[in-house]
Amino acid sequence: MxxxxxxxxxxxxxxxxxxxxxxxxxxxxxxxxxxxxxxxxxxxxxxxxxxxxxxxxxxxxxxxxxxxxxxxxxxxxxxxxxxxxxxxxxxxxxxxxxxxxxxxxxxxxxxxxxxxxxxxxxxxxxxxxxxxxxxxxxxxxxxxxxxxxxxxxxxxxxxxxxxxxxxxxxxxxxxxxxxxxxxxxxxxxxxxxxxxxxxxxxxxxxxxxxxxxxxxxxxADAAAPRASGTLESHYAPHTPVAMQESAQLAVTVARLQAAGKKVALIHYSAMPASHAALRLPAAPAGFAHALYAALRSMDGSGAELILVEAPPRDALWTGVNDRLRRAAHGSSGIVHGLLNTDTP
CATH class of the missing domain: 3.90.870.10 (DHBP synthase)
Structure with missing residues (x-):
């Protein structure tokens, strides 16, 4: 190469x-x-x-x-x-x-x-x-x-x-x-x-x-042509990804930390300390610019889960929300599972 x-x-x-x-x-x-x-x-x-x-x-x-x-x-x-x-x-x-x-x-x-x-x-x-x-x-x-x-x-x-x-x-x-x-x-x-x-x-x-x-x-409708990057699961790191609203995310991070879980956090507002974290710009263009590099970085942090602070739902954030939804596809229940794992 x-x-x-x-x-x-x-x-x-x-x-x-x-x-x-x-x-x-x-x-x-x-x-x-x-x-x-x-x-x-x-x-x-x-x-x-x-x-x-x-x-x-x-x-x-x-x-x-x-x-x-x-x-x-x-x-x-x-x-x-x-x-x-x-x-x-x-x-x-x-x-x-x-x-x-x-x-x-x-x-x-x-x-x-x-x-x-x-x-x-x-x-x-x-x-x-x-x-x-x-x-x-x-x-x-x-x-x-x-x-x-x-x-x-x-x-x-x-x-x-x-x-x-x-x-x-x-x-x-x-x-x-x-x-x-x-x-x-x-x-x-x-x-x-x-x-x-x-x-x-x-x-x-x-x-x-x-x-x-x-x-x-x-x-998009069911009869639309297939197009690049439109599958339900896409843009995903190897580590599971979950999104939560800001207030819930802060609680979840604290609970996972207390349970000894390694959490990687991608966020744009103040959050509790975690195993690894990156704070991205709170504007859609800046967040989008940094998002994939952040996902790759957090994927290599050794965390059990990447938690992402859910962006706003207005039109300017539509593209970012689309990519995050696809990245998190299939990770439903991961937070609950980590918090309810019985120690042998």
Missing amino acids: TVARTGGDAASIAAAARALEQGALVAFPTETVYGLGADASNPAAVAAIYAAKGRPQDHPVIVHLAPGADLADWASDIPPEAHQLAAAFWPGPLTMILKRAPGVPADVSGGQDTIGVRCPAHPLAIALLQAFRHGRGGIAAPSANKFGHVSPTTAQHVRDEFAADGSVAMVLDGGASEVGIESTIVDLSRLATHGPVLLRPGHISADAIAAVIDRLPAS
Whole structure:
């Protein structure tokens, strides 16, 4: 695994573009999280992403495009709303689901007739996309981590995931991701029957989308296309995660400490001492930026449980709450179990 230093010089970007053209995997920074990239037009290279991540074959990946790329190379039946949203938010953390163009391999779509596309805002990602196939190529890139695990927001996180198995040829180090959670995903493939549909919340809100296209996206429905990062259990560390409201959390931490349990705490207001703790900013953007690094840090603390102070439930926190809900999926009852374990 070759790691290019922060900033990315022209030689490193050219080397990464060549590696992609040769079918290798390259991890690169975006403003949301680090992506594990492959040539989206090469089914064997896309298959290598799935193998490296342990990702189910029917779970789509997102195709990243350079600024100014022709959407028609990747999508068909492109509605005016797609062009409006691209003009408003690209480069940026918005993925659009559109009908897949003829000739685009179904591998990137999990076999569906739709495709997820976005143009990332990170300067290194843009430079790579412009160098790759002269700006006309697409880079298929889910998050650069093992499937279902916490997404990486630094190059070191990527090394932690893949350095041992040799599946990744190169990592472009662009520093810490600014946004820190994955892109908003909006489905525009069924406008005539369902209107726009929000499949995954993120930094760009439903209200912001509505302000551009004059239609508020509906919530995801059972017939919606499968999309990246929308399974009930996702973004999860190895240590169980539980969320509690502020007042209850303080009581729970004290009780678990008194019971001799090792608790890792992620919080934004004053809390009792615990085995390990990180206090994140109390604003949604700052909390999102730090969240995945905090989950990874607390996962390595030797705690039996990661407790997270539940964020507010207003619209600005929707993306953060979505990621935490998925990270905590399957951990129901863990606090009760730790407090009611009989000592042999």
